[in-house]
Amino acid sequence: MMGTMRYDGKIAVVTGASxxxxxxxxxxxxxRGAHVVLAARSVDKLNDFAEKLxxxxxxxxxDVADEHSVARAFEEIEARFGRVDLLVNNAGFGRFELVADAPADSFESMMNVNYxxxxxxxxxxxPGMLSRREGWIVNVxxxxxxxxxxxxxxxAATKHAVLGFTNALRQELHGTGIRVMAVNPGPVRTAFFDIADPEGGYVNGVKSMMVTPERVARETLAGLDRGRAEVNVPGWLGAAARLSQALPIGLVNAFSARFLKLK
Incomplete structure (x- = not known):
């Protein structure tokens, strides 16, 4: 599918939308004309944002970490709009910690939210998308x-899991009319680092390669327009990741130890 997608009248749900x-x-x-459902744990900021839009x-x-909260929210959305045409799974957070120092619940909480x-x-x-044989699922x-x-x-383990899930889901849904796309940002200038990097050391080390959330949004919609399976932002980081997977692991580890210990 090429060109520009039409969003007029489409129902789009975005998690982590605050x-x-x-x-x-x-x-x-x-x-672009979509009806947008802004979803997050607290609606205070969301209400202001919705009013602005x-x-x-x-x-x-x-709360994506709570099965009952998810069920209630989508029941409310279905009652209001009757369907979801586009889901953007964006909610997530990270903590940069050494494995030896991180408490077990740090791993568990990140996996519960992100994956x-x-x-x-x-x-x-x-179920609704399958019955209508159309829809988009975008996993950040x-x-x-x-x-x-x-x-x-x-x-990283949570995001490896998200990509594995996304790639398998795309295969399962082939031929159903439902498209599945992964978006892989590198470092982005957001409040993510307030939790992940409270001391600011990592942010200072990667300032030159950080992108804006607006750029990620533009490239996400461009990926939807082009029917892409995956979008890497910036693209060169995606190319570097592919190269690292092709090289001997010993060489990659040696390079990483020398140049990538930015956290």
Missing amino acids: GGIGGSVAEALHE GSRAMAVAL FGTVRCTRAVL ASIAGKTATAKSAGY
């Missing part, structure tokens, strides 16, 4: 899901 990538994607979809925006409380949250929301919309993973670096074991 700011950052989710907020920028939601705004871009709204500008206008009548085609709606805020819904949704299982994606699974829960996807399963909530799949990360370049970290392709190339892990020191102090990101827990976070």
